[in-house]
Amino acid sequence: MPEYEPKHGATEESSVEPVETESVEPDEAEGLDKLDQPVESKRDKLDQPDGSDPRPPVDWRELVRDFVKPGRAQVVFAAILLILGLGVAMQVRSQAQQTDYSTMRRADLVQLLDDLNSESRRLEAEIAQLEETKRQLQSGADSERVAREEAQRRLDVLAILGGTAPAQGSGIRVVIDDPNHKVTPELLLNTIEELRDAGAEVIAINQTVRVVASTWFASGRGGIVVDDQTITAPISIDVIGEPHALTEALRFSGGLVSEVQNSRVGGTVSIVSDPKVTIEAVVSPPIGKFAKPA
Amino acid sequence: MFAIVGLILGIALGIYLEPTLPVGLQPYLPIAIVAALDALFGGFRAYLERVFDDKVFVVSFTSNVLIAALIVWVGDQIGVGAQLSTAVVVVLGIRIFTNAAAIRRALFHA
Numbered sequence: 001m002p003e004y005e006p007k008h009g010a011t012e013e014s015s016v017e018p019v020e021t022e023s024v025e026p027d028e029a030e031g032l033d034k035l036d037q038p039v040e041s042k043r044d045k046l047d048q049p050d051g052s053d054p055r056p057p058v059d060w061r062e063l064v065r066d067f068v069k070p071g072r073a074q075v076v077f078a079a080i081l082l083i084l085g086l087g088v089a090m091q092v093r094s095q096a097q098q099t100d101y102s103t104m105r106r107a108d109l110v111q112l113l114d115d116l117n118s119e120s121r122r123l124e125a126e127i128a129q130l131e132e133t134k135r136q137l138q139s140g141a142d143s144e145r146v147a148r149e150e151a152q153r154r155l156d157v158l159a160i161l162g163g164t165a166p167a168q169g170s171g172i173r174v175v176i177d178d179p180n181h182k183v184t185p186e187l188l189l190n191t192i193e194e195l196r197d198a199g200a201e202v203i204a205i206n207q208t209v210r211v212v213a214s215t216w217f218a219s220g221r222g223g224i225v226v227d228d229q230t231i232t233a234p235i236s237i238d239v240i241g242e243p244h245a246l247t248e249a250l251r252f253s254g255g256l257v258s259e260v261q262n263s264r265v266g267g268t269v270s271i272v273s274d275p276k277v278t279i280e281a282v283v284s285p286p287i288g289k290f291a292k293p294a
Numbered sequence: 295m296f297a298i299v300g301l302i303l304g305i306a307l308g309i310y311l312e313p314t315l316p317v318g319l320q321p322y323l324p325i326a327i328v329a330a331l332d333a334l335f336g337g338f339r340a341y342l343e344r345v346f347d348d349k350v351f352v353v354s355f356t357s358n359v360l361i362a363a364l365i366v367w368v369g370d371q372i373g374v375g376a377q378l379s380t381a382v383v384v385v386l387g388i389r390i391f392t393n394a395a396a397i398r399r400a401l402f403h404a
Contacts (some may be wrong), residue, residue: 025349055340057343057344057400057401058341058342058343058344058400059401060401063342063401066341067297070296070297072348073341073346073348073351074296074297075296075348076301076348076352077296077297077302077334077337077338077349077351078296078297078299078301079332080300080333080334080337080351080352080355081297081300081334082300082301082303082304082307083304083330084301084304084330084334085300085301085302085303085305085306085307085308086303086304086305086308087304087305087308087323087326087327087330088304088308088325088327089305089307089308089309090308090314090315091323091324091327092315093308093309094313094314094315094320105321105370105375107376108376158384167304180341191329193319195389208315215348248301
């Protein structure tokens with residue numbers, strides 16, 4: 001520091017002469033170390049007594065001059081700055097490289113671990129809860145599917161029972177040949193009742209009239225009238241049910257066959273068992289005006 | 295000029311040579327850096343006030359860094375390392391600000 005030392009000695013150093021070198025003195029005005037060297041100052045002062053008042057601080061021009069023409073002080077500064085830069089670079093690199101856990105203290109790490117554990121437990125409980133919800137929803141969906149299938153099954157049964165859907169199955173075909181038109185609605189109704197008694201599930205007359213709960217029988221001008229439709233001879237009755245039982249329901253003494261084939265009516269009855277009787281006749285369900293589901 | 299060169303060289307060395315500190319010393323590096331910053335500001339202020347001495351500067355730098363690290367190390371040993379490192383950073387930060395204020399007054403007269 002060529003400029004530094006002559007100036008240093010050129011002025012009086014009496015104003016600031018802390019004996020301490022760099023330790024912090026609480027009673028100092030600024031409370032910080034001065035980093036000065038009083039012995040050297042005194043020596044310089046003795047060598048070159050130049051001015052009496054304290055030197056002014058280094059101004060910009062001097063600073064630039066010292067900066068461009070480095071002295072020993074700046075070499076020292078450079079060395080310290082090198083070490084500092086090295087340290088900062090190491091620190092920044094290690095901070096960027098490692099996760100921030102490596103620099104944490106044990107207590108902080110334990111706290112972090114505790115937090116993570118409790119968070120993990122909370123999340124596991126949440127997982128279990130959600131699994132339970134999922135299971136419930138799945139079983140709900142399953143039971144809903146079962147209920148729908150059950151409802152569909154009942155709908156099919158009721159459609160056959162109510163006569164609103166075509167049906168097929170094993171059964172018998174009965175043809176009543178009645179040349180004398182002596183078959184009465186009462187006989188026909190009795191026959192239907194017997195067939196029902198024998199387990200008939202679906203009954204149709206002349207392939208046009210589906211016999212349901214509200215079916216009625218009456219005498220009309222052209223013969224028997226069933227559900228507003230005149231039944232023309234020969235009367236055919238298609239029945240789905242167990243064929244043998246149905247046949248027996250017609251053949252017993254006092255049943256349809258004996259009633260028709262006796263001398264008073266003088267007709268014939270043919271009963272054919274058929275493993276696949278198809279009944280296409282349906283009724284349109286009446287819309288109830290008064291009855292509502294209770 | 296040397297100062298800038300030294301700083302850049304130090305950073306470059308730190309980046310390209312990738313030196314690693316022993317794991318046991320790593321917690322004290324940030325404290326040491328803050329102490330070094332404090333010593334640097336103090337030295338620059340002393341230079342501006344024409345009381346700079348390189349030997350004092352080097353000694354103060356070294357001792358500041360070592361004492362800061364030592365305080366934190368002792369704190370770690372007795373279980374108050376985090377608090378003591380905070381205390382060291384606070385004290386050094388105050389000193390840095392005071393030195394910076396003195397430098398500002400010397401250079402800008404404000």
